[in-house]
Amino acid sequence: MRRFCFSTALVLAASPVTAADYSFAPLTPVHEFTEYGYSSSTWSGQYLGASIGGQNNRITVPGNGVLEGFGLIGGFFAGVNYEQDGLVYGVEADVDWNGYDQAAACATPAWYCAVQGSLRSRLGYAVDSFHVYGTAGIAAATVGGYGWTAGLGAEFAFSDELFARAEYRYTALGSANSWHDQTQTGVVSHAFRTGIGYKF
Template sequence: MERQERMMRNLVRTSAIGALMLAAGYVSSANAADAVVYEPVVAMPADMYNWTGLYVGAQAGYGWGDADYTTNAGGGSSGSFDIDGAFAGLNLGYNIQHGSWVFGVEGDVSWSGIDGAGIAFDTDDISAEIKWMGSLRGRLGYAFDNVMPYVTAGVAAADTEISISGQMNASDSNMHVGWTAGIGVEVGLSRNISTSLEYRYTDLGSKDYAFASNVVATGSGELHTVGAALKWRFGQ
């Protein structure tokens, strides 16, 4: 009888311990399940502005700067005078967007009314006129949705004519090739249309101008421009 009671007590004790272990396991599993955190997948909004693609546009603006010259006539002389005027033309470019960064290349060509005049050889008038100018540049921008500030730099060219009048009447034209760099901001007005405002500094380099068999002038210049553009974006 005593043996049977002892066996019953052991059976009850074993059953109680098993129940407690089972309950502890359930609670532990529940806590582990509660500890799992599922991060939501954040997708780019469907209406986020897309800068990737080809575009073409029109531009216009104003430029100003200095024209410098050195000549071998009259024992040699040098001087500088101001140039300024408006310009207008076309641009073509392509952008690739990676996250918020926008990488692009842009080319432009413009008719130019930038000109100015000074005094050469103490008696003659000297004038310079940029007939047209263009550039091929890289662009790097950072997009805040449809607003993109950017920097730009590349190669610049300008077709320039220098004329002398007075005791000597002569003119010569040359293609200047230099470099240009600037900053700007572009704003998307719609999926296909954007507008930009840009400042650039351009170093036109130097070229020799022949006014007579023994009269040569070296002309160089620097230019500041501020321009606005309206662009049409394809495939948006």
């Protein structure tokens, strides 16, 4: 009985010390648990960037047949994002130069025939530094006129400001976008872009 009482007394005496040890133990900062890459706090904000890629073009010229070919594309984009509980939504505009020789489908100078752009909405979901999204909106080009574009993309944040992206987009312009008027030049394109952006 004495041995039991003595053991109990030792346990009770040691308990405050043990509790004190735990209460004053330093806590590991949350950011030290991030094993891979950068953990972005938010995707909200305005941004701008530059992109480069390739585009497959199919141009139907009434009375002159079909032109098909691949060209390099490059340009600039700018937009604004809003994030709420991982849901990211916003608006983006871009302008590109298309390296495919479209002079046969457009008046000279040839560089003028290669300008294209779009204004689109974006909706996606972000998990820390990774963001996937869909995008759709209106598009225009000096060959084909007006139409629409839609696609999918993914972005990765390296810091609060710097991010990279990869994106695919389908675009239909002119008669390719209209069943009732086949007198216009029609353009269908499939484009893949990579880019780098800066958020501020």
